[in-house]
Amino acid sequence: MNEPDLTALFGSAGVTGWLHAADLRSGREVGLGSDEPLPIASIFKVPLMVEFCRQADAGLVDPASRVTVGAADRVAGPTGLSAMLDDVTISLRDLAYLMIAVSDNTAADALLARVGRDAVNTMLAGFGLPGTRVRQSCREITESMAEDSGHGWPYLDPADITRLRVLDPARTNSSTPREMAALFGLIWRDEAASAESCAWMRGVLNLQVWPHRLASGFPYDDVGVGGKTGTLPTLRNEAGVVEYPDGGQYAVAVFTRSVSTALNQPRADAVIGTAARMAVDHLRR
C-alpha cells in the first residue's frame, strides 16, 4: 500500500502541512515531516494539563481547590474567562477544563502560574519528549506579538508576520508532530498520569467544542475525536485521538502554515480533518 499523498492534499488547501499519525494498538505510523520542530500555539495547554494531573496524583495540588481570577489576571482571548467581565472564583480542575474545551487563555495562565513552567518541561523531558518545550504563557504570546509588530491585533501584514517570535519554534512553545502524537498516546494508554487522571483528561479532550479541524474528517456519530487545537497568525494545528467503533485508536497531530495571512482559513481548518482521515484510513488498510 502506497503512502497517502499528503503533500498534494496540503498544497491544494493553500498550506504547508506536517502530520504524524500512530495506531495506538499496533504501533504502525505514517507521517509527513514528523520530526519538524513547529510552534504548537494553544496545544501547549495539553502538557500543562498532564503536569497538573501528575501534581494532583502526587498530592501536591488539590484539583478542587478554588482560585479567584480577577481583572489583573485576564488575558486576551475570545472564550471562557478571557471574554468575561467580572471576577470568577473557580476550581483548578475547572480551569483545566476551560483551557482545553474552549482554549481559554486566562484559565491556562492561571493554571500555569500554579503548576509552573519548569515542572511542565521536566515532565516532558522525563517522558522522552525533548523536542517539546513550554517557553511562553498566553500573556507572553500576546505581548510578544504586539512587541514584534509594534501594534496590536490583528496581524495581517506579511512583513509583520515574518517578525513574530511566536512563529519561531526556537523561541515559543514548540514540539514536533511525532512528539505531540506520542503525548496523546500516553494519555490514551493511561501512562501520562494515574489511570483515573488519564480518564478525566480524555473526557475533557472529548469535550473540546471545535468541530472544524480534526473532527471534520470524521463526521460520524460512532467515531470519537478528542483533541486540542492551536491557532496563531498563518498557523492552524490540532492534535488528538480518533477512536473507531471497532476499538481502533489513532493519535494524530496535524500542523499547517498558510501562505495567506487571512484570519479566516476554512480550507486550512478542513484539510486538518481530511489529512487525518487519509492517514487513519492508511493505517487501517
Add this chain to the structure above:
Amino acid sequence: MDLVRHLRYFTVVAEELHFGNAAIRLGMAQPPLSQRIKRLEEELGVRLFDRSARQVRLTEAGHLLVGEAREIVARADRLRELVRHGAGTVLKLGVPPDLAAAVIAALVAGFRASNPDVRLAPAEIWTADQVAALTEGAIDVGIVRHPISAPGLRFGQVLVQPHGVLLAEGDPLAQSGELHLADLAGRELLLPPKEGEPGLHAATLAECRHHGYVPAQVHQGVGLGLVLAGVAVAFGARVDLPGLAWRPLLGSPISSRVSTAWRVETDAVTGFSAVAVRTLKESAGMTDEAAAPVRHISRRPGMLA
C-alpha cells in the same frame, strides 16, 4: 432456446478465448458453436465477444455476464446431480435466491456427507415466501433472514455476517480503504426485493438512516448491473468481481442475519440445521450472533455547541 446449454457454451468460450479450442473441449464442431454464441447474443441483445482476425476477446457486457452465467450453469449441474441422488427420503429446503452459489453447494455437500439416505431438494425462495411454504408444508426446512416474524415457526441458531459496500470501481469513494454509511449520502441503493425480504429491507434502511444515509432511491433486485454501472451501491459480503470494488463499512452497521427455520421437527430437519450452522460458519464467514459489534456513540459535544 435452451438457455442453460447456451450459457455453458458461452462460459467455455470465455475461458478459452478461442472458438476452435472451446469446440474441442465441448466435443463439437466449431461452426455450430459459433452459431450458438451468435444466437445467445441475439437472445440477450448484446455482443459478448469481440472477434478480430487474430483473437477473441470478451466485451464489457461479456465480462459482466460470465460470472452470472457460470453460476447458472453450476446450479443447473447441481440440480441434475440432486435428481440423480433421488432415492429414499426427501428433505425439501428453501434458500434465499441471493445466497452465494458456493454456499448452497457446500450446504448440499455437507448434508449429503452426514445424511446419505436423505435426498435434499433445494429451491430458491425469498424469506417471506418460505414462511408461507413452511406453514403449508411445501418445504420442510428453510434458511431465512432475520428479523422475521412468523408465529408457529422454530428457528436454529442465528448467524451473522457483517456486510460491506459494493460500488463501481471508478466511484471516487472506492479510493478510501473503508467507508461509513454517511459517506454514501446522495447515492442510490440496491436491495433484495422488499416483498421477499421485508425484515431485511426495513432493518437495513433503518440502520442507514441512523448512520446518516437516506438513499436517494432504493432499487430492488439481485443482479449487480446497477452497481457495475455506477447507478447504485449495494451491501454484501466481500466479493472479487471485475469492475466492482468492495469496501468494509466502518463500525459494521449492516449485517446479514440468517438461521434455519422449520415447523415440524424431524431428524432430517435437525440434522440439516446442524450442518447449516457449521457450513455457514466455515464457507460463508458467518459468526455467532453474540459476536456482532455493539454500537458505540461518540461523546463529542457538537450537538449542543
